[in-house]
Amino acid sequence: MDTRARGALYGLAIGDALGMPTQSLSRERIVARYGARLTGFAPGEADQPIAPNMRAGSVTDDTEQAVLVGRLLVDGGGHIAPTHLASELLAWEKAMAARGSLDLLGPSTKRAVAAVAAGVPVAETGRYGDTNGAAMRVAPVGIAVPGEDLPALVDRVVEASAVSHNTGVALAAASAVAAAVSAGLEGATVELATRHAIDAARLGARRGYWIAGADIATRIAWATALVGGLPADVAAERIYQLVGTSVHSTESVPAAFAVLSVYPDDPWQAVLLAASLGGDCDTIAAMAGAIAGAVHGIQGFPTAAVDTVRDINQLDLDRLAGQLLELRGQAQLNTTKV
Template sequence: MKYERILGALYGQAVGDAMGMPSELWPRARVKAHFGWIDRFLPGPAENSAACYFKRAEFTDDTSMALCLADALLECDGQIDPDVIGRHILAWAERFDAFNKNVLGPTSKIALRAIRDGQPVRELENNGVTNGAAMRVSPLGCMLPTADLERFIDDITLASSPTHKSDLAIAGAVVVAWAISRAIDGERWESIVEALPAIARHAQEKRVTTFSASLAARLELALKTVREANGVESASEQLYQLVGAGTSTIESVPCAIAMVELAQTDPNRCAVLCANLGGDTDTIGAMATAICGALHGVDAIDPALKAELDGVNNLDFTRYASALREYRQQREAL
């Protein structure tokens, strides 16, 4: 069953990303005015400077970087090597001409330029607070067991370091990865979500590097907002206005966790709700729907969406899922 949940997390990441791609980085009002309601894969509109490069059902840099991370793990037989991760992400960025397109976040762009110039990852500052580490972390959630929280945080910190080393960015990645990992163990969402604020607080306070607001407090606000709202539309509007749906970790990660709750953990519903939210729709969709996919397994993904995703992107997620399951089993046996 863990294999099906790992595959569900990977497909969830891609479905949420591709569903949210056409509306990414647009204000909520503009999403409503342009699309009405997004409930299927759509091409990126020509007038969306971030989405215009992508065809219907194509995923964005979020899932591309997650697969770079997975490729680096496969190359190193399940070991985390920041320089190898950085090399894979840089190779993708150069293939996609990402430095000349509006797809890379500011933190990743600065870090990848430094890596391209030959700087080792350990020498980079990378103290940005954007969500690039959290958006690509799903393969680590699939691979890493949670029994040793300190080691879990250290592993996420190491894997995030090619682009993000700040306390907030790491804490956001820990929250998403930990939720996925617990889901793969078969834990129920109710117990996972109850523990997340404490996990976030511990990760953020482990090595303080910024003056960021508390991720734990923002998670609690996001969940309270959704639980007390009068219906889905009201909940989405209040999340957008109160918590925020921007590219910062402090907004997008709490928003993603709240969207899992709002969708009642249904991956297909979650992808749709995230796509219509406004803001960083593809990233919030990728993180939230990856968690939903891990909770319910790949069979919960709409077969039509999965088939379209497979056909357009020509990728074999089963190869990644098999390897990540094997690496997880090795770590669990230690």
């Protein structure tokens, strides 16, 4: 299970770093510059609107916020206090801005932490958050929490997400990613992990505030069926044109699962494809990478790619993976005692 936990975190970071130079670009522009699919890490070009001149292999907010969530889980013995998460996210953004980064908090999270700072009760701060910020950083919850009891897993997802994304749409999306990661750690295939994700999304959709939006569980099932069996380049066009690749949970999360259905047995090709889609493709690749890494383990990615994201970003994901697994073991022990 250790290799799968490490695979989830490194898969997230690898996907994120691959998508760093292509994020927020159109697919047409990506194809013109990099070809139909990326072949490896690339630097952020000078005209990259979010990550100009960044070194090839550099991660973005997806990995940094996931690590932040993981560390808060460890510090809290498996639980995250919403106010603590909000203050840590605010401090993270200030540090990023001080470094001159343009990769700051997303719209839902930024609105929520500002509301917390203004004294709005945390039960209210995330009531309009419908973007993918919760889903992109939730993988550590999937590592730390067993998935056999899906309602309990969704409870922990809500705890880690509601301060900024307290809507049924966003919680369904985050629940899907966490459940797929958790299932992968237990040996599930991509197909089985996707089924767990759909079940968890149905539960998550009942939590938080209602807002108008397509049903995440239905969208995941539809998106995976839409591209199953298609050549990768054809599938990429369908995902981009029909599923969508924006920051909205209803698009980017189903897109990540669609990518996995194209390459269920090849994590590296899955994240290369995801990072080549366009739109919020660093986040799509990060989510796909976390799930694929949980299913296949860290050995599913080239050793050179693992070394690159570790060395360039000075990440200690191996240690964090071990700490999150300790939380998972403790949770399983407590369940056995009950």
